[in-house]
Amino acid sequence: MNEELRIGAMAIKQGIMTPRQVNICLEIQAKLRAYGVDMPLGEVAVRRGFIRQEQLEALLRAQTAPPDSEQHPLEEQPQPFERRPRLSALPRGVVNAFTALSVLLCLGIWGVFLYRAASPVKKIVVKTKFRNSSRTEPASVSKPPSVHPPTTQQDQDFNRLKKLFETCKEPKTVLTACENFRKKYPKSKYIKEIQEMEKVCRERLQEIRQEHIDKASKAFVDLVSRVLKLRSEERLQEAVETLMKYPREFRDTEYWDKIQRQIRSLREQIGRRYADDLEELKACLARGDLEGAEKLVEKVSRYAGEAVGKQLRKRIEAVRKRRRRKLTPEEAVAQVKTLFETHHYAEALKVAQRYLASPETAKRHKIDVLLARLKAIERLYRLVALHYQMNVGKKMELTLWPGGRVRMRLEDVRDFTLFGRDEAGLVVRVGIGEIAGDVIEAIVAKETSPSAEIELALAQMWLDREDDRKAREHLERARKLGASPQLLAALNEKLPQKQSRPERTSFTLTKARELIKGRRFGQALDMLREFMRRASDDLKKSAETLIKICRKNLRVAENPFSVELLRRSDLGRGFCEVTYDFSSTEQLNDWKEYNWFSVFDLHDSQWRLEGGVLRGSGCRGFLWKGYVQGDVIVEFDAVALSRTQPNIQVTICDDGKGENYLFGAGLVELGPAQDVIRFNQRYGMPRTIAKRPSPIVAFRKYHIRVEKRGSRLLFFIDGKKVLEARATALKGGHI
Structure with a gap:
């Protein structure tokens, strides 16, 4: 970090960059480090266009240059030494005498050499030596010095391999050839040369791999910077198209998987927003608000792309050109019934007042009673609205x-x-x-x-x-x-009707006994549960006895989803207990990761198993694939690994549409940590229905237990009930 600040200080001092530009580069560098990419400050400045590459190289040279004290060391005083007299300093006569003696000595040596070469004694000596050597060593044992062994197939294969090594640019090809040579000649005399070739090829392979990863990282960083800018401008479809331009040659790197996950995440986000805006667009067109529809289409075009916006504009133009057709009485009646059944009373009133105002029309279509109920609700709502109108x-x-x-x-x-x-x-x-x-x-x-x-x-x-x-x-x-x-x-x-016929009651118990006798315990338990809701107290005792028999004799089901390692004890249809010990990665097949609605994160986090413990971080949740209907109990041990935000959260009854109950331990938002029970809804503000100051700390294991029993929500930490609330919005969903 000090080197980065030194580079920035030098750039400011030399007038190459302003302090604001240095701060921008430091912020970009911090974001890239959060994504796992470490880029020097100077390279960030070059990519942003604040400085040129030549200026960066000059700064780096200036940074690595030694200080002035090292560049100009003190000159050492030369040590005095004894000067030898040169040859030119001798007298001229002495030089001539030395020269003459040297010439005479050379002539004498040459004379001796010529005399010895021409002397017959030398020949005799040579012959004597040859004869002596012939007596001691047989002639057949002598080896000519210039004779080489004949070339074999192994030598030819090695020469071809060596030539391939010198000319081939693919180290994998050379390694394959070396491996084949080893198999063909396991005891070859060229093993050392083969080992050297393999070593060089492996080093070259590592260099090529590192160069490949560096290129992939550089391309990933460039895409991330562009995607972040597009994301901040709400241009999500353009961000997807930008991510899809990532070169396919990097499919073997980790960056390819990150790119694909972010593409899926962006597409899911676009799909969710488009579904909401499409419903709002339909509502605008239904009430004739074309101006509001056009504004909405502009927003959709920005994040979903111009092609989608073009299609939606065609729909608006078709509505604008088409004359508004009045509903027939039959269509109006069907619309009012649908709106009433879905509790959209205000919209049902508007349609009824416009098309079914005549009492004769209402009676003819047998909707007069429904309209009377609507008018009663309208009066009630107007009374409440008038009360709050006084408090504006x-x-x-x-x-x-x-x-x-x-x-x-x-x-x-x-x-x-x-x-x-x-x-x-x-x-x-x-x-x-x-x-x-x-x-x-x-x-x-x-x-x-x-x-x-x-x-x-x-x-x-x-x-x-x-x-x-x-x-x-x-x-x-x-x-x-x-x-x-x-x-x-x-x-x-x-209203549900009370059971008033004793013969019907006795028939239910009789039927349940027959099912138990036929060992159909699950069906009998379902029937008895339904019977318990309306039975009298004396009959409930008989039913409870039969329920105990059913639960005692129910079998243990195998393979609830895809994993055979799980223990699942059936307690009847709709009742089950599933236990996960996370001892094997196969158990993760019953779970899946997903992104929260409002989160966009290019730095992936991944849930994983480590020593029988499930680990997760970041913005990705872990969703159980099973669907819970009615009551549910969730128990688990958890440890928070963040000192600043020791959050432990679990949501139950998530219906997949953005509504669920959240139980949070150590939840940190704008103030101190709290334990909360909250009702989350996608189309409205979250509602905290119970809370208390939280004692949760990081790096400590807590036993969490949450329950939904009817309309009661219970929150336990380490066996102690800490929160309780009542809510009945959701009947079932995911965990």
Whole structure:
């Protein structure tokens, strides 16, 4: 880091870069390090265009140059030495004498050499030596010095291999040839040469591999910088196209997998946003808001691409050219029924008021009772809206259904919806149908006197919220206030009917006993569970005895999804216990990674097994492929490895549409760590329905247990219940 700062300081001192440019380069360098790429500061500055490559090289030379004290050391004083007299300093006569003696000596040596060469004694000596040698050594043993052994097939193969080594540019080819030579000649005399060739080829292979990885890393960094810029500008489709340009020659590197994962992540994000915006576009076209539709298409074109925007503009043009056709009474009736069944009462009222205003039309299509129920709900909603209209501009806290609270400053009330802003300045929108039923009942008691129509509307509200007891109470009040028998009958049909025939009850128990006798314990348990909801107390005892028999005799199922190592004890249809010890990677087949809705992260995190422990980090969740219906208990041991954010989180009943219950231990957001139970919804603000200060610390193991039993949510840490809440929004989902 000091070297990076030194480079920046030198660049500022020489006037090559400004302090702002150095800070920008340091920020980019920090982001790249977060993605696992370490790029020097100077190279970042060159890529951003702040300096040229020549200027960077000059800075590096200046950085590595020794200090001035080393460049100009003190000159050492030369040591005095004895000067020898040169030859030219001798007297001229002495030189001539030396020259003459040298010439005479050379002539004498040459004379002796010529005399010895021509002397007959030399010949005799030579002959004598030859004869002596012939006596001691046989002639057949002598070897001519210039004779070489004949060339063999091994020599020829080695020569070809050597030539291949010298000319071939593919080390793999040479290594294959060396391996074949070893197999053919296992005891060859060229083994050492072969080993040297293999060593050189392996070194060259490592160099080529490293060069390949460096190129892949450089290309990855370039793409990441461009994708980050496109992502910040909400141009997601262009980011996908940019990632797809990553060269296929790098498919054998880790960067290819990272690129492909980010492409999938971006496409999923585009798909989710497009699905939401498409529904909103349909709503705009349905109400004739073409201007709003065009603005929405512009936003879609930005993140999904111009091709998608072009198709959506064609749809808008078709709507603009097409004359608005009125619905027929039959179509209006079908639309009103659908909207009413899905609890979209405001939209159902608009369609009914426009197309079914005539009482004769309503009676003819047998929808008069439904319209009367709609009018009762409209009166109730208008009463609540009028109450809140008087509080515009004030701060208030709303209790919501099925749980949670929201604080806001109320700004407007329209279309049976409250609009305001929370403490952070974010827009908050709450429909009257989302307000808690107790709050609505209190408003009704304060604003008006009891009436049959209001009581019917309250009964409908509690029916929608699956509170049969309160619905019956309001129906009884409506009956006493003189409500229409037809409306009472229509609402009574929606209430579950109590079992009143003893012969039916005895038949159920008899049928369950027959199933148990036939060892069909799962079906018998299902039947008895349904029977327990409406049976009397004395009959429940008999049913409980049969339930114990069923659970005791249920078999153990094998292979719940794809893994045979799991232990799954069946407790009947809809009841099971699955245990994971994470002793094998095969157990991960029952789980899958996924990204949270609002997260885009180019630095991948991966869940993995290490010594029987499941490890995960970053923004990727771990989803169980099984689907839980009804009650659920989740138990596990967990350790938080972050000192600043020791979070341990588990969500249950995730329906795949962005709604779930989150249990968080040590959750750190804007303040101190907290343990929370929160209801998350994709189309609204999260609702914290229970919380407390958290004692969770990092690097300590905690035993977490969360339960959903009916409408009760229980949160246990180390066997102690820390939080409890009530919520009934979701019946089932994933973990």
